[in-house]
Amino acid sequence: MMRCPEFRYFAPDTVEEVVKILAEEGPRASLLGGGTDLVPNMKRRQQTPAVLVATRRVKELHNVENDATSARLGSGITLARIAASPTLRPWSALVRAAAQVATPHIRNTGTLGGNLCVDTRCNYYDQSYEWRKAIDFCMKKDGGVCWVAPGSPRCWAVSSTDCAPALIALDAQVELVSKGQTRIVPVAQLYNDDGIEYLARRPDELIASVRLGDPTGWRSTYWKLRRREAFDFPVLSVAAAVKLEGDRVVEARVVFGAVASRPVVADVSALIGNRLDDASIERVADSASKLAKPLDNTDFTLGWRKRVAKAYVSGALKELRGDDLETLGLLARRQSMLRVLS
Amino acid sequence: MSDNPDKKVDEFNLVGKARRRVDARAKVTGQARFADDLVLPRMLHCKLLRSRLPHAKIKSVTTDKARAAAGVRLILTGYDTPVPYGILPVSHDEHPLCTDKVRFVGDPIAAVIADSEEEATAALDLIHVDLEPLTTISDAEEALRIPEPRIHDYGDEGNLHKKVAFDFGDVDEALRNSERVFEDVFFYEGNTHLAIEQHATLAAIDDAAGPDGRLTVWSSTQTPHYLHRALAKALELDPARVRVVAIANGGGFGGKSDPFNHEIVVAKAALMLGRPVKICLTREEVFYCHRGRHPVLMKLRTGVSLDGKIKGMELQTLLDGGAYGSYGVASTFYTGALQTVTYKVPRYRFQGCRAFTNKPPCGPKRGHGTPQPRFGLEVQLDKIATALKLDPADLRLQQLVEPRSLTANYMSVETIGLGECIRRVVDGSGFRARRSGGKLPTPGDIAPVRGLGLACSSYLSGAGLPIYWNDLPQSGVQLQLDRSGRVTAFCGATEIGQGSDDVLALCVAEILGIEIADIKVLTGDTDLTPVDLGSYSSRVTLMMGNAAIEAATRARDLVAKAVSDKMGVPVEKLRFAERRVTFIDDPARVMSWQDAVILAEAKHGTLGTTGSYKPPRSAAKYKGGGVGPTPTYSYSAAVVEVEVDPVTGWYDVIKVWIGHDIGRALNPPLTEGQVIGSVYMGLGEALMEESTFRRLPPKLSGALVHKFPSMLEYKSPSTMEMPPVEVFLVEDPDSRGPFGAKEVGQGPLLPMMPAIANAIFDAVGVRVDEVPITAEKIARALDAATKGRPARVGPTKFPAVAWPEALKIAPPWEGGDGTASNDRPKKERMARPGEVPIGDAPIIRPEVRR
Amino acid sequence: MTSALAEGYTATMNRHATLSLKVNGDEREVAFAPHKTLLEVLREDLALTGTKHGCELGECGACAVLVDGRPVLSCLMLALECEGADVRTIEGMQEGAQLHPLQAAFADLGAAQCGYCTPAMLLTAKALLDDKPSATRDEIRASLSGVLCRCTGYLQIFDAVERAARILAARDREDHV
Ligand SMILES: Cc1cc2nc3c(=O)[nH]c(=O)nc-3n(C[C@H](O)[C@H](O)[C@H](O)COP(=O)(O)OP(=O)(O)OC[C@H]3O[C@@H](n4cnc5c(N)ncnc54)[C@H](O)[C@@H]3O)c2cc1C
Ligand code: SF4
């Protein structure tokens, strides 16, 4: 049986208490949401926090406040709740991303805050202590070399959160609370391009909430690539959002997940002012997918993931212009399974 | 042997009727106890320290720090258990804990026994192992190239464990005389069983500790009898003082049919400490136990006439065996043995070679050694059909092996329902009308394309020979009849989920005309039950079933004698049904089963009978002919429909139609469950499952590690990937099976991989001559086609192997008698009990260095 | 208000934490090593070994139990997080001596082969039918997608859930007559 190492455990009732403990304990403390990322990592000794601060009992982190033009989601709400929420439907990309995380069981406990902070992933790292010992460890934990790119000074572990790309495409913001301070930053700014220091969040900060802006006029979607339609982390994902006036695009965002150490925002300015016709979609898909530069540390070969990146961008944009998913090929049909999930 | 296999289903009391299986209630209520569920007073916990190098000499193992750690009770190293063991007598090449060297990452070096699992785990890190690295041999082709250092100091040559070669007739001539000769090279990647239950074992001694104690081992094993033997051998114990209990098993599929090092280690610890010791492996450690599907490179040359009839076939296989022998010698033979039992092959050459490599040992997985060459054969037949413009179903139907005949390699075929299987799946799927025809997509097409593929297969209903040479029954059943009317059936067979306990109860109840509820089954306990060799090679239903029928018939005879005396009617005139014994001519003269049993006990004394089963002698008398024969073969045919995305190569399996020649379905939902479960596992192999390894840049590191020993990254299909399956059970009762039944647990897996490859070709015109058949490979083949290269992905070369001189065996139709003209006499080559078998590793007992 | 837990628990192996929770309807107090997950506490401290495990990392689903009516993975949930929770395991699924209709359907239709994934499948299916009594086959498939089974190929499991749904619905109709 894989078991957790020892730790000290706090389960405070208020945000104030949470951030007080974080401030006192410093980087040796970890927040505990649903534990669906942290607990396996602790069992594999990838993370061995001396202190766990549970968010479970903090009521205000479990609130959802929303109306037609904005939403404030407590970071402690579960992914299952997001996926099933009728009032969050206008922020479709997020609902779809949440509905495709892991498995129904994990979505019942995994939280939004935990999902945004989920550890970056790599085949050389997501292994037991003994396995990692057999390769003399790697730079991300206990070792010196990066086995994916042995000459490289940095770690290339992959950002594997489903919700972050969706939230960036929706231009969402996070509320970071620390002792005596609150800052609100765009989700995109939560991440660094580094497999080890992947979060720009300070260790004493709690993600208290996620804020979603006015969805009026926007359409959004989220396409996820994984080998199985359950369990698997994304090995490529595309979140896309467009705002249309008539049939013209006035604003657009396309974000890749799981192709780098942070979500990658594509330049889709070429869409602005145009119709979402096949030609402009292909152009954008072509140039955008060049940004997806996966490495060989996840499932599937990288060449193939690149090929799918292009198909996904174009598929997602066609879905947003109103094409029926059934007509968009097999990979699109995999996305349509969501109708069952949510 | 069987009780009137020609009966119609409605003439049976219970056979053929859907029924709740005997062990169902325990399983749906959580009461079934698996090995890790057991807890005994004063129980200790064991963890193993495993090698982190793939190939190295052990210079020293320092354990003092660990010994002093909190909670630690005992530390064992290789010198505590120096006697080697192994499943096959020809390869006793494993040690419970490594003595002189380690052979793969995960090979166990030391064991810590402590009060808690946490303490045992913590102490592992305190053991210091000094290793001197040796050259890593990472795959079979490297093993061919690098004979030194040898992974083992036995085997046919260098790092080649086993080489075999057979000529059944003049194959060269047959190929010369063929109108067309098709040559293909295929690769089948290794994969693993992935039973959801991790292996666990509890060992305890009863009475006092020490040499007088009796050892009991409860384990998640498929082969308690072989484990019994291995424990006695490796621990130098009197087998009469060892008891193995095969407890409820959370999935086997072949992965729990070797005796394992952890089983022997906890037994040793229990003996030394006089306390119960338990181990439950982590998932990663289960990947290191492995014994899964061998990666096999194959070259297949088949000569045919223009109407597609096979004239001669030549097969070469190269197996990557991993670090130990396991069942590997048998696996090697199996890659050749069953190529001939579906379609007539007049002349056949088979050459097989198994290499040692520094990876977890391969062994038997569902289909043992035969899915790989079956994949090659069925894909090649599809190519032949395309090239000769023949219908793939007709191509096969026109040359099926005849019932009750011998093949070129002297496999004896009894009933063969393959033709019916093919017809049912072809009609059911609309195969002939709905195929797309194997056209390449036109560039720019994005619409998904459908395709259908057909493939067939065959499998054993039990291996003809036991693992070790003996002349004894392969399955035994003992019945005890109680005055209450209850009948207890004892058998060494092992319920691993396949439903063998249910078959046992059924066979007994059917013959005695009583209810399933009247039967109590007690299985898989070497102290209490007569030997059955275990749950492998799909042998249990046939062998145990026949033994049970014999025992029950004897019991019925005893009861009948007593009733006939009492009623004054002849025994033949008694009918056993509905818990009654009835005089056929006057049904008013009837006696309850319970009264009849009481009468019989009064007449004969305490009632008990036995039955046993030994397969018929095989016609294959040449050396190596022991692998492949069976009392009777099962047959399967499948059509698979896929839908392929021409842009990315992604595909979905839309539906599966599968026909299986079962002989007789004893309990239809269970039979269908075995078919669907096999289809599922075959789909897993075809779509995604692979055991692959990571070699770090050799300049920086000698590491060779399992790429992803986890359930998340070793991909296996979830509910979302499972397509609908239409099952056709073809019932042509076989007189050798119990009530006519044949095997079902493995055969239906085999056609899945080639049927999918053939369906992909039908859809998008590309050939993936490799398993698994992934979207990435399809995309690569599509790209190759666009660039004007062959629309194919797969290996192109088979390396040179110095094959031994072939045994020359003339086929039956060329005057052969099943022996080889150039064979050594049988007496010389048979390892007799007591003789030191060939692959026995040395016993190393140097001064204890701790 | 500061809770007792907020004082901090030192989760070392040798010290014990206690917690009260409801297990299969009974109020239980249990003392356990605080680093343990719910899976370990159920199996090792409450002797409820019907809950299985195949990976302990969230990757197989065999350890699923119901917490407050919802299927979760007991191997990923720290026992400390279960204070006051309502936990249901396979041992609490029967209705007295009677099998729950799901259990009966699993038993009759071949949905349990080795039986190792069965507790998790059954509890997950129960949560589904409690929530959606007339779940479609696609919903059944999706809701069970977090539990792997290597024996059955799943189809007979889907059949069994469908049959149980029909039986439960019929029972419901009778109750309303
Ligand atoms: C088999 C398996 C499959 C998975 N598949 C996916 C997948 O497909 N997609 C995916 O995105 N994830 C996946 N996950 C990861 C994980 O389950 C989810 O990301 C989940 O949402 C994490 O949430 P949690 O509450 O359980 O996080 P936790 O494990 O509790 O925490 C994760 C990290 O976030 C930090 N954290 C938690 N809450 C906060 C907060 N409020 N503020 C700041 N930091 C916080 C923690 O300290 C920790 O570092 C998978 C996990 C498993 C075991
Ligand atoms: S990318 Fe390199 S450093 Fe980072 S986890 Fe993987 S191997 Fe380690």
Ligand code: FES
């Ligand atoms: S034990 Fe595998 S998911 Fe919990």
Ligand code: FES
């Ligand atoms: S019944 Fe064996 S794993 Fe599901």
